[in-house]
Amino acid sequence: MKIGILQTGLLPDSLSARWGQYSDMFAAHLQARGFDTEAWSVLENDFPPGPEAADGWIITGSKHGAYEDHPWIPPLEELVRDIRDSGRPLIGVCFGHQIIAQALGGRVEKYRDGWAVGSHTYQFPDGPKTMNAWHQDQVVEAPDGAKSIASNPFCENAALLYDGRIFSVQAHPEFDDAFTEALIDTRGPGIVPDALLEGARAKLGSPNDREAIWTQFERFFREGTLT
Template sequence: MKLTIIRTGGVPAPLTDQYPSYPEMFREMFEHDGAKFAYETVELDTGADLPDPGSLDAILITGSSFGVYDDVFWLDPLRDFIRTAHAARTKMVGICFGHQVIADALGGEVRKSEKGWGLGRHTYEIGCRPPFLDAPRASLSVACSHQDQVITPPEGAKVVLSSDFTPNAGLHYTNGTTLTFQPHPEFSDEYALELVKLRKGLAEDAVIEKAMASFAKPSDSPLLTRAISRFLKA
């Protein structure tokens, strides 16, 4: 199977010399899980053309510093691409911004949350349990970095992960071929911690302190990665 990664953003400038690109993070994530995918990357954020989604095996849309409400030249083409992929039942995964823009394209409501920054390792309760999600516990703790949220999911999308802070943190769509998550299983703890540090002065001090302390909790990113791998290969 070839996984087409749609890059919608990059590592912040202060960190680009220390950390791999987002597509590389996803490749490393799946390789650690033992998933045997071939990969191609579409650098949408720098003007690359989107392929025909009906011709693809599977799609993954990355995180981004942009929001669905921004005036970005590639956003409307991406929405059309998402709707076509969804209708064609092409396997599609979205992470963070990918989670948000898929919900936006398919009729949900996405906006900057009045709750502020979600930073550090958050714990999400598991809601519905599709066959590919066999985590042996009631919750998963995974790194996040966001202000925007899916406020109202599209009709028929089932909530897979939720928390008080992010009620719609994971969605599995009724067509069975679209799966999205707000947190970042591809982020290493080191990178996620650096993102928290970059938010100093933007997020409240108490939010920063809590986020930095949250990494003492073990990461469940491998369990979420396994669920995504199984979903893509099913």
């Protein structure tokens, strides 16, 4: 099964030298689970010819806001709707979670209570799951046909499951603690409040359920279900 990776953000050289780009991080997890992958850097206007270019799709995170005025965002929203109409499975992570919601009629905003950084726990139907987060924007109104299946007091729509074959999560199952620490050191200062950065640093090494989320992703791609 071939999964198309839609890359919506770029890492700076200081991080990409070790981790590659977001598409590489996603590809490593997907290939480890037996998927073939191909990536398109949509923020650089590199788009696939259509939904038929892959058997399933995943949209990465990004520093950009879904509501920002970038020339690549309207065609990405159109592609989201085309993938939905094709019946192929679609998964979104962080910005991917947000752009899917916006493309299908939901609302994304810069959250009034600020940032979520580092280890956060979310209540899923099968119990709590902990992942690393890095976001200020949130889906504040889910689209019609989308059900919130994970939340915590800070993020009401932490995971959305749509009628059909779309699933998205706000946090980052592709972020391990080493990468999260690199973000704390290189991208957080001057942007994220120091107290949040130090709180996130203190939680490094705590239990993390990101592999359980990748198992959900695999099952969703292959079987159309999370359990």
